[in-house]
Amino acid sequence: MELTLAVSRLSALAHEGRLSVFRLLVQAGVLGLAAGEIARRLEVLPNTLSANLNVLAHAGLIRSRRQGRSIIYTANFDHMRDLLGFLVEDCCGGSPEICSPLAEVLRAACCAPQA
Amino acid sequence: MELTLAVSRLSALAHEGRLSVFRLLVQAGVLGLAAGEIARRLEVLPNTLSANLNVLAHAGLIRSRRQGRSIIYTANFDHMRDLLGFLVEDCCGGSPEICSPLAEVLRAACCAPQA
DNA sequence: TCCATATTTCCATGCTACTGGAAATATACG
DNA sequence: CGTATATTTCCAGTAGCATGGAAATATGGA
DSSP states (O other), X not given: OOHHHHHHHXXXXXXXXXXXXXXXXXXXXXXXXXXXXXXXXXXXXXXXXXXXXXXXHHTTSXXXXXXXXXXXXXXXXXXXXXXXXXXXXXXXXXXXXXHHHHHHHHHHHXXXXXX | OOHHHHHHHHHHHSSHHHHHHHHHHXXXXXXXXXXXXXXXXXXXXXXXXXXXXXXXXXXXXXXXXXXXXXXXXXXXXXXHXXXXXXXXXXXXXXXXXXXXXXXXXXXXXXXXXXX
């Protein structure tokens, strides 16, 4: 991943409203949520939400699809993964005792199998 | 982790100069790098670097220690781990097939053992 | 003590992003 | 076709952040 792309994604997330939206969509998984539903849950103005969704979408962190009158938003997990990978690229300078717990956190916070 | 804390850390990273510094320190591992060495490698003005280091330190992403005339900066891997964990918290809505590759990326990009 | 190195602080300018109200667009339904 | 719902676009005022020059502080060595 390119540096500027990572910056634009981090910038998109570096905002209380947008980070809340993104985490909500991450938790919602593949089904996603309609814009109105997000606005209701987070209690934000629809125009503010729209702007924030636009920033997240432009950064490639979320996708949208129309469904009737609603527009459903979902997290883009592939791009999220790339971003996390970029942050830890070539990390630790050869100290696996630092790096291992870094990998462990995803297994813990995530619904990934307990393998 | 609190939302506002995560935002402040993401904000600190959402900047080309600071992200470059942070990744450099992540790669440097526990030994860290002196401010001057960072400035030399990234070719930035010392005052600009100082401001950026200050932002990263204030966000808890890096630590500093004096060593002679130099000040050595190191990444704060614990806080980095917390941030990554916050982003993926309760993720995927019960879809391990999405979450597993998310965890996998750390094993791949990182020096963690191939266990 | 004097000087060189290392890093930080101060400061002024310009730019970019956030906010919320109001209007506009798009879809669905009777 | 007219109305209700869902979402977006437009706009203007405000505030916070980045930048780079110059000076200040701190440590080490002669």
